[in-house]
């Protein structure tokens with residue numbers, strides 16, 4: 577296969593990021609755009625000058641007609657299951673927006689359907705494909721601060737969306753924390769075992785439902801991962817990628833989700849406090865960013881998916897793995913609802 581013919585379904589806000597990313601990929605051809613509202617598909621075709629592209633509201637009919645290799649699923653979470661099942665039934669590989677599904681049962685159905693069809697089903701977790709998170713992960717894996725014992729993440733953004741999110745239940749955990757939890761799995765290489773979560777809506781919040789949460793996860797290998805987050809915290813906002821603190825047996829690392837990476841490690845111990853030395857005392861000494869991830873974000877995930885469709889292999893965000901990140905979201909919601917620690921299963 578020298579190039580991949582794809583139909584994109586769901587021509588809303590996020591479809592722009594996809595069409596921008598594939599515009600630079602010579603081995604990807606968008607052959608069709610589908611949306612329940614035909615006008616949305618037409619608007620996107622005009623915006624990206626896709627004159628030859630088929631436009632429609634009926635995905636099944638378009639797949640019968642065009643027989644594409646892949647479907648890009650950019651629909652709303654409730655539609656992720658039906659759109660994916662339809663695409664797999666037509667023999668297509670599927671790359672879909674996060675979250676994989678709007679419930680664990682539906683996510684399991686999707687993973688099983690992809691396995692049965694022998695097709696790739698993968699999810700956009702664009703925050704993994706930033707070269708700076710790759711560097712943070714590699715520094716931890718190098719053992720420079722000893723074996724990792726603890727990971728903390730902070731996400732605080734006063735986000736005045738003004739749309740459906742203002743009225744959505746579990747808005748922070750469902751809509752945003754999937755990114756952070758997936759990042760935590762990516763950084764540590766560990767899988768979740770259990771979670772205790774407290775969710776609340778602070779006084780003065782402009783959301784109808786809980787927009788703040790704290791969660792403590794037990795992970796494999798004895799690792800503890802904690803999350804503190806809010807979408808109604810005014811001031812001193814973090815990056816969308818979070819502030820991270822990684823604690824190893826011989827030192828600690830701080831990453832601000834952007835360019836700032838700092839660390840200290842033990843050079844001598846025995847006193848009340850160990851003697852510590854800074855890692856990379858000046859930013860110029862930081863390990864270089866790997867150029868292959870400079871495409872970043874959506875382009876990085878789409879690139880990996882297309883390479884796997886063309887040459888074989890499994891993308892790192894394949895649904896059978898990504899379901900573990902989704903299980904952290906639904907585990908946290910269940911814990912908050914029941915007010916106790918719950919085991920995480922997928």
Ligand SMILES: NC(=O)c1ccc[n+]([C@@H]2O[C@H](COP(=O)([O-])OP(=O)(O)OC[C@H]3O[C@@H](n4cnc5c(N)ncnc54)[C@H](O)[C@@H]3O)[C@@H](O)[C@H]2O)c1
Nearest residue numbers: 586587588589590611612613616650651652653655673674
């Ligand atoms: N990766 C990211 O950083 C990121 C950012 C924003 C949104 N998202 C995700 O992208 C998805 C879409 O979000 P959005 O902001 O573009 O939403 P949106 O409401 O702007 O657009 C969704 C579009 O899908 C269409 N649609 C819905 N159901 C459909 C169906 N069954 N068949 C065909 N079309 C259908 C709607 O008509 C609409 O045009 C969500 O899952 C969201 O979580 C991801």
